[in-house]
Amino acid sequence: MSLDHPQELLKPVSLRFVWLTLAIALLLELVPLPVGSTRFMPDFVGLLVLYWAINQPRMVGVGTAFAAGLAADIATAGLFGQHALAYSVTCYLAQYRQRQLVMLGLGQQSLVVLGLMLCNQAIMVLARMATGAAFVGFSYFLPPIIGALLWPLLTKLMLLPYRKG
Numbered sequence: 001m002s003l004d005h006p007q008e009l010l011k012p013v014s015l016r017f018v019w020l021t022l023a024i025a026l027l028l029e030l031v032p033l034p035v036g037s038t039r040f041m042p043d044f045v046g047l048l049v050l051y052w053a054i055n056q057p058r059m060v061g062v063g064t065a066f067a068a069g070l071a072a073d074i075a076t077a078g079l080f081g082q083h084a085l086a087y088s089v090t091c092y093l094a095q096y097r098q099r100q101l102v103m104l105g106l107g108q109q110s111l112v113v114l115g116l117m118l119c120n121q122a123i124m125v126l127a128r129m130a131t132g133a134a135f136v137g138f139s140y141f142l143p144p145i146i147g148a149l150l151w152p153l154l155t156k157l158m159l160l161p162y163r164k165g
Contacts, residue, residue, distance in 0.1 A: 021048055022052075042147030047113070054094050061091065106151065
């Protein structure tokens with residue numbers, strides 16, 4: 001956020017827009033990509049859940065994160081509940097220090113998001129391994145790094161509809 005537009009913090013966000021962005025992120029997860037390229041794709045639903053949990057904590061909480069996680073589980077045909085558990089935990093952790101997070105710059109927020117997304121991936125790996133699946137390898141932890149690098153762009157993109165012409 002730039003300091004010359006402080007009114008952006010006060011503009012209301014509609015719940016419809018929040019759900020629309022989460023639906024678009026879920027559709028991005030369903031885009032068929034060439035084999036091998038998906039290991040570089042960040043978890044867009046997880047990133048948006050974190051974005052809304054940090055920037056609109058009254059609208060998006062642990063319950064919304066759980067619902068988005070269930071939708072992601074159904075869409076990806078993965079272990080049912082792994083995304084829901086991971087999103088709920090990371091949403092709780094983000095909201096636990098939400099007031100401090102909104103005061104950080106985008107670079108510092110990116111580092112926090114990296115930690116939260118790594119936690120997200122670790123929870124999903126542990127959930128899979130608890131059901132008997134093999135460890136998928138350390139390349140599974142590459143998308144959170146890419147997601148953290150995309151965090152400033154995501155933040156700027158999400159503010160576009162609320163800027164004055």
